[in-house]
Amino acid sequence: MSHAISDDALDTIFRTARTQNKWSDAPLSEALLMAVYDLMRWGPTSANSCPARFVFVTSDAAKARLAPHLSEGNREKTMAAPAVAIIGYDLDFPETLPKLFPNNPKMKDVFGSNPQLTETTAFRNSSLQGAYFIIAARALGLDCGPMSGFNNAGVDAEFFAGTNIKSNFICAIGHGDPAGVFPRNPRLSFDEACKIV
Amino acid sequence: MSHAISDDALDTIFRTARTQNKWSDAPLSEALLMAVYDLMRWGPTSANSCPARFVFVTSDAAKARLAPHLSEGNREKTMAAPAVAIIGYDLDFPETLPKLFPNNPKMKDVFGSNPQLTETTAFRNSSLQGAYFIIAARALGLDCGPMSGFNNAGVDAEFFAGTNIKSNFICAIGHGDPAGVFPRNPRLSFDEACKIV
Numbered sequence: 001m002s003h004a005i006s007d008d009a010l011d012t013i014f015r016t017a018r019t020q021n022k023w024s025d026a027p028l029s030e031a032l033l034m035a036v037y038d039l040m041r042w043g044p045t046s047a048n049s050c051p052a053r054f055v056f057v058t059s060d061a062a063k064a065r066l067a068p069h070l071s072e073g074n075r076e077k078t079m080a081a082p083a084v085a086i087i088g089y090d091l092d093f094p095e096t097l098p099k100l101f102p103n104n105p106k107m108k109d110v111f112g113s114n115p116q117l118t119e120t121t122a123f124r125n126s127s128l129q130g131a132y133f134i135i136a137a138r139a140l141g142l143d144c145g146p147m148s149g150f151n152n153a154g155v156d157a158e159f160f161a162g163t164n165i166k167s168n169f170i171c172a173i174g175h176g177d178p179a180g181v182f183p184r185n186p187r188l189s190f191d192e193a194c195k196i197v
Numbered sequence: 198m199s200h201a202i203s204d205d206a207l208d209t210i211f212r213t214a215r216t217q218n219k220w221s222d223a224p225l226s227e228a229l230l231m232a233v234y235d236l237m238r239w240g241p242t243s244a245n246s247c248p249a250r251f252v253f254v255t256s257d258a259a260k261a262r263l264a265p266h267l268s269e270g271n272r273e274k275t276m277a278a279p280a281v282a283i284i285g286y287d288l289d290f291p292e293t294l295p296k297l298f299p300n301n302p303k304m305k306d307v308f309g310s311n312p313q314l315t316e317t318t319a320f321r322n323s324s325l326q327g328a329y330f331i332i333a334a335r336a337l338g339l340d341c342g343p344m345s346g347f348n349n350a351g352v353d354a355e356f357f358a359g360t361n362i363k364s365n366f367i368c369a370i371g372h373g374d375p376a377g378v379f380p381r382n383p384r385l386s387f388d389e390a391c392k393i394v
Contacts, residue, residue, distance in 0.1 A: 005202070014333065039212070041390070046343075052390065056392065058394070059394060127328070130325060134325075139201060140201060182300070187239065
């Protein structure tokens with residue numbers, strides 16, 4: 001079987017990439033953060049809804065606002081990363097659909113009349129986009145440390161007040177220090193996770 | 198800025214990859230379906246929970262079981278794909294944690310005592326894994342057609358009866374026919390979706 005992309009690239013985005021716990025403190029350029037977004041935004045979402053929103057926490061002042069909401073086991077390592085992306089979802093994403101999905105002008109109302117569908121779509125698709133974000137960051141030479149151990153309501157009040165944006169998960173990004181990587185845990189075999197019918 | 202993986206590879210997984218609506222009917226080998234899983238399974242999940250489960254619908258008989266649950270707009274194109282992955286999440290994933298996350302034997306009970314956390318973790322992380330699946334399939338030369346327009350309860354009753362597995366979304370995979378690709382919709386700009394603080 002031929003690989004559409006090289007074995008080295010598969011290693012970079014999946015096979016040898018590892019969640020990081022220690023970081024180089026060299027700052028990341030704004031251009032690099034923008035490049036990650038510019039790449040990941042092409043990943044597919046339902047009705048091109050693109051509900052994910054990103055806050056890149058990079059300054060000491062912003063990190064100090066984030067710190068109290070992190071679980072104790074995540075606090076020190078997260079503060080040491082040059083950037084932490086708060087990946088949220090905007091429950092007002094239907095407002096963007098006339099622009100993002102112009103081929104069906106009624107799609108905004110499909111969601112507008114169904115808050116449960118809006119919530120489920122926003123959570124599912126912002127999670128997809130969070131995964132695209134991780135892969136895109138790795139593809140551009142960065143390391144990731146994704147985490148869900150934090151107080152979502154506290155982060156929402158601190159960073160998303162006055163909006164309908166809710167936090168989904170956070171992801172430290174930067175250049176990892178291999179000394180902080182844990183031994184790799186196993187994965188389920190094909191037969192444990194999959195069936196062909 | 199140097200790219201850790203080549204521009205061609207970035208095109209393959211993000212920039213020129215497109216959601217497909219028409220398919221070559223050439224069958225996919227079981228080895229290729231397994232290769233997609235073997236690649237995507239390395240993507241990170243919370244506490245290595247790996248809650249996603251995959252049913253690859255490939256036979257005519259299995260497609261006939263799936264068809265009635267698809268939204269009308271998705272039915273014909275989905276039936277024409279050589280394989281359709283039903284991506285689900287197993288609410289019993291805590292049972293696998295002693296194997297998948299051996300460094301914290303208490304993690305199984307953390308979830309076991311908190312059904313809401315279990316549900317949220319399963320949905321969020323199976324969505325991440327669904328995105329890894331899309332990227333991995335593209336990286337191995339396949340095209341994808343992800344969809345959430347189907348009757349989840351009907352699919353669950355048909356394919357996951359007697360388990361605690363729930364469907365998340367489905368994804369046609371195969372080799373797409375460019376004639377079925379829609380014009381590409383826009384994405385939000387960095388300033389519309391992101392902030393640096």
